[in-house]
Amino acid sequence: MADVMKQVVQEILQGNKTVISKKVENSTKNPETDSNLKHIKRPNYQRLKKDERLSYTGKSYQTSPNSLRTDDKKSNASKLPKQFNEESISSLHSISLVQGNVPKKNHTHSQERHHQAIKSRIIGNTKNGGCVWFFPKLPKELMGSFHRPLNSASVGVVKMPECLPSYLLIINEVIRNNQGVKFHLSWSKEAGTPFTAELYDDNVDRLGKIMNDIYQKLNRRSFKQYETYTAVSPSPWLSSQMNISSSIDGIAFLEGISYYTNIVLMDLLLKNFETSDFSYEINSNYLLLKGNYHIISKLITELKKEAARLVSSDTMI
Incomplete structure (x- = not known):
């Protein structure tokens, strides 16, 4: 017994926490049972949990926020206030139901074309x-x-x-x-x-x-700045609108020329052509010729040429 105590003291002084004594080794325990105990693994749970925590911390920096586990999402959702979880979702659900129930006109493609x-x-x-x-x-x-x-x-x-x-x-x-x-x-x-x-x-x-x-x-x-038109045998309706005789053979007019420039054009026309088979009418925005259709057709062509010359020389007034 003294030897055993002496050995224990020596082991403690040497910093060895495992106390082994000859007495234990020479005990009457069953050798077969002792060998089975040696194969039993006793994991250190604190150390394992520490390793897992360190491993998770290292992975968390490599994982994007969108790749959270379902358990984590459920955990975050459970942290929301109860009022937000229930009432807000209920409101959104109501809105979606209202939007889904809005009646829409169910037209076919041909019906849509017809309405358009x-x-x-x-x-x-x-x-x-x-x-x-x-x-x-x-x-x-x-x-x-x-x-x-x-x-x-x-x-x-x-x-x-x-x-x-x-x-x-x-x-x-x-x-x-x-x-x-x-x-x-x-x-x-x-x-x-x-x-x-x-x-x-x-x-x-x-x-x-x-x-x-x-x-x-x-x-x-x-x-177009100006243009000429002719009409043979004007209809009674057109003659009435323009206040001309329905017996006139034809009409021709030049549009887009100002009143005083129309006077210049008629001055040139009367001096260059000696004919009495037509009449004319000067208005604020057009010049009208009336009479024999073939004669006024030639005269309106000459007036258009003179109008082009006046426009190109920038003498329009």
């Missing part, structure tokens, strides 16, 4: 400030907005900043070739008076084509 075709629209604006509109299928409440309200008619409108005879020629051609088209005009020879034409037709497709054609003609004309 019957919408009122601006066909186009001209360079000189004019505009053309088309109203295919107006409700009855809006038919009274025009000068001649028709219960089932489509309406086309032309509005130009001034009255020119060429606009009358366009309308005259339309009503001559389309007997079912009705109209209302605002026309005056007074300077600065805008030109307005309303066309009415029960045939929506026909009037749509007519209004597109009118716009193309007006838009092309708006790019």
Whole structure:
């Protein structure tokens, strides 16, 4: 016993925590049981947990915020206030239900094209400030907005900043070739008076084509500073609008030239051509020739040449 105590003291002094004594080695324990105990592993859980914590810390710097584990997301969600989790999500759910229940018109492709075709629209604006509109299928409440309200008619409108005879020629051609088209005009020879034409037709497709054609003609004309026109045997309607005799063989006019420059042109014409088979009329924005169609056709051609010379020399007044 003294020897055992002596050995224990020596081991403690030497810093060896494992105390082994000869007495233990020579104990009467079963050698077989002792050998089995040697194979039992006793892991150090604190050390293992430490290794795991260090390993996780190292990986966390390499992992993006979007790659959090599901458990971590659930943990973060559980940290939110109960009021936010339940009431806010409930509100969002209600909004999504309301949005999902908004009724939408279920049109086929052909139906959408049809609805698009019957919408009122601006066909186009001209360079000189004019505009053309088309109203295919107006409700009855809006038919009274025009000068001649028709219960089932489509309406086309032309509005130009001034009255020119060429606009009358366009309308005259339309009503001559389309007997079912009705109209209302605002026309005056007074300077600065805008030109307005309303066309009415029960045939929506026909009037749509007519209004597109009118716009193309007006838009092309708006790019020219001046232009000449002729008409053989003017119709009674056109003669009435221009206040000329219906017995006249033809008319010709030059548009886009100012009043006093028209006087210059007529002075040149009367001095260079000796003929009495025509008459003329000088207006603020056009010059009108009336008489034998073949004679006035040649004269208006000469006037256009003189107008070009005057424009190129910058003497327009």
